[in-house]
Amino acid sequence: MASVQMSPKDEMLARFLDAASTGNVAKVSAMITHSSSLINESGGNGWTALMLGARNGHFKVVQTLLTNGCDKSSVNKSGQTAYDIARFWGHKHIASLLANSRGGNSHHLLPSSGTEGHENYFSREYLNRMSEKRTDSLWLKAKQSSPASVYILFFNLNPLVTSGADGAGESERDFKLCKLRWGTVKELLTKPGTTVIFLGVEKQVKFASQPPVEDEDGLTAWFALNAEDNPMEDLQFPSPNCFFLKSTIPALLQLSSDEAGVIAQARSVLAWHNRYSFCPTCGSRTKIDEGGYKRTCLKEDCRSLQGIHNTCYPRVDPVVIMLVIHPDGDQCLLGRKKTFPVGMYSCLAGFIEPGEVIEEAVRREVEEESGIKVGPVQYVSSQPWPMPSSLMIGCLAVAESTDIKVDENEIEEARWFTRQQVIDVFMKNSKPAFSMAPRQAIAHQLIKHWIGVNANL
Numbered sequence: 163m164a165s166v167q168m169s170p171k172d173e174m175l176a177r178f179l180d181a182a183s184t185g186n187v188a189k190v191s192a193m194i195t196h197s198s199s200l201i202n203e204s205g206g207n208g209w210t211a212l213m214l215g216a217r218n219g220h221f222k223v224v225q226t227l228l229t230n231g232c233d234k235s236s237v238n239k240s241g242q243t244a245y246d247i248a249r250f251w252g253h254k255h256i257a258s259l260l261a262n263s264r265g266g267n268s269h270h271l272l273p274s275s276g277t278e279g280h281e282n283y284f285s286r287e288y289l290n291r292m293s294e295k296r297t298d299s300l301w302l303k304a305k306q307s308s309p310a311s312v313y314i315l316f317f318n319l320n321p322l323v324t325s326g327a328d329g330a331g332e333s334e335r336d337f338k339l340c341k342l343r344w345g346t347v348k349e350l351l352t353k354p355g356t357t358v359i360f361l362g363v364e365k366q367v368k369f370a371s372q373p374p375v376e377d378e379d380g381l382t383a384w385f386a387l388n389a390e391d392n393p394m395e396d397l398q399f400p401s402p403n404c405f406f407l408k409s410t411i412p413a414l415l416q417l418s419s420d421e422a423g424v425i426a427q428a429r430s431v432l433a434w435h436n437r438y439s440f441c442p443t444c445g446s447r448t449k450i451d452e453g454g455y456k457r458t459c460l461k462e463d464c465r466s467l468q469g470i471h472n473t474c475y476p477r478v479d480p481v482v483i484m485l486v487i488h489p490d491g492d493q494c495l496l497g498r499k500k501t502f503p504v505g506m507y508s509c510l511a512g513f514i515e516p517g518e519v520i521e522e523a524v525r526r527e528v529e530e531e532s533g534i535k536v537g538p539v540q541y542v543s544s545q546p547w548p549m550p551s552s553l554m555i556g557c558l559a560v561a562e563s564t565d566i567k568v569d570e571n572e573i574e575e576a577r578w579f580t581r582q583q584v585i586d587v588f589m590k591n592s593k594p595a596f597s598m599a600p601r602q603a604i605a606h607q608l609i610k611h612w613i614g615v616n617a618n619l
């Protein structure tokens with residue numbers, strides 16, 4: 163075979179991927195120490211070192227990569243994660259390592275539901291929320307003006323980002339949050355229309371000086387700001403490429419997993435402040451407490467000041483989203499709203515109502531929207547959906563009837579699709595029967611979970 167001329171960078175990546183593929187732990191480890199950005203880079207067909215280690219059963223390689231912060235949610239060009247690959251090739255110990263690597267090893271305490279390894283977009287906890295610090299006003303004040311603290315900025319609930327991938331392996335992540343410092347935002351913090359909330363601290367402790375000075379705790383605090391007037395006019399931003407990303411789908415789906423998790427938290431809490439300016443109980447003015455996690459009514463005898471009132475805390479709206487399986491086990495029910503792009507079908511979904519358990523909400527929403535009666539329901543995984551503050555609770559459900567009658571107010575059409583039609587969509591075969599929600603949506607992940615897309619590797 164003729165040799166191909168490679169750039170030094172490509173050559174280093176090829177050596178790194180080869181080391182992961184052949185189980186050379188010492189080399190993998192040395193190469194990441196020397197060049198940490200290699201860890202999430204991908205070669206042919208989008209395969210990363212983690213995927214190659216998982217494919218070839220190299221437990222120690224996978225362990226080393228995970229310990230060094232490798233992104234286990236990356237997918238190759240066929241949409242498979244390292245976990246999918248490990249499971250397909252029967253490396254159960256590696257699949258289990260990948261499934262448990264963020265939550266310790268307590269999974270064996272839970273009954274097996276086949277849900278391991280699910281990490282949905284918007285669901286990563288990049289920061290430690292440190293809720294105990296929300297009432298420590300001195301600590302919060304010191305962190306607000308610390309030069310090490312990170313501020314992310316929103317204007318009308320749209321986050322400030324920069325565009326463009328700046329490194330290999332980032333090509334799918336088109337936008338990055340702009341991380342601002344105290345010096346840039348301090349004027350803005352004093353403006354009346356600005357809301358600031360404390361998000362948490364980076365999980366890794368970093369000391370600015372060695373040995374640390376007395377008041378230094380090594381914690382990098384993150385704050386989020388929402389401005390009512392366009393702050394671009396007054397502020398000096400770090401890069402001329404910064405802009406406010408419209409919080410619509412699919413734009414908001416193009417962040418890294420870490421940043422999507424931060425956005426899910428920040429945007430939901432800021433949206434709550436934006437919508438709940440006055441006390442919902444008596445209509446008086448409120449003040450922001452607990453690092454932005456509480457609004458307290460300023461009227462002395464307001465009922466909301468006695469006992470616990472959920473109106474004082476940020477809201478989360480639970481939504482069930484379900485893939486309904488035909489009684490023959492070989493078809494699934496998908497519907498389309500009028501607002502969907504042409505040809506797109508997805509899972510049915512609906513808000514849980516007061517006094518309702520998850521299973522009943524699944525049965526009620528499916529029957530309301532499609533006329534189908536549902537029997538058993540199984541929880542699969544969940545996803546925060548910060549438009550503005552839903553929690554999507556993803557389930558599989560088995561139908562007990564098959565005749566469809568749609569609620570035309572909500573659904574334009576609902577249909578049974580065969581397993582093969584669904585596989586054709588995942589495999590991008592020609593003339594697919596429909597198009598699917600993007601992989602960042604839990605609907606996509608539920609459908610993938612049902613067909614076990616990895617069987618087609």
Ligand SMILES: NC(=O)C1=CN([C@@H]2O[C@H](COP(=O)(O)OP(=O)(O)OC[C@H]3O[C@@H](n4cnc5c(N)ncnc54)[C@H](O)[C@@H]3O)[C@@H](O)[C@H]2O)C=CC1
Pocket residue numbers: 479481483508509510511512513527545547549552554572599603604605606
């Ligand atoms: N991540 C994903 O894959 C998907 C997410 N979703 C999200 O799920 C949510 C619920 O799905 P739908 O089919 O619209 O629900 P749905 O079937 O319950 O119908 C929506 C209607 O319910 C009423 N409603 C009841 N409680 C509400 C609340 N707390 N907030 C707003 N409206 C409420 C309103 O009249 C609204 O028009 C939507 O916000 C949508 O953005 C929906 C599908 C896929």
Ligand SMILES: [Mg+2]
Pocket residue numbers: 510511512513527531572
């Ligand atoms: Mg619905």
Ligand SMILES: [Mg+2]
Pocket residue numbers: 511512513527530531572
């Ligand atoms: Mg509904």
Ligand SMILES: [Mg+2]
Pocket residue numbers: 512513527
């Ligand atoms: Mg509903």
Ligand SMILES: [Zn+2]
Pocket residue numbers: 441442443444445446459460461464465466
């Ligand atoms: Zn009140």
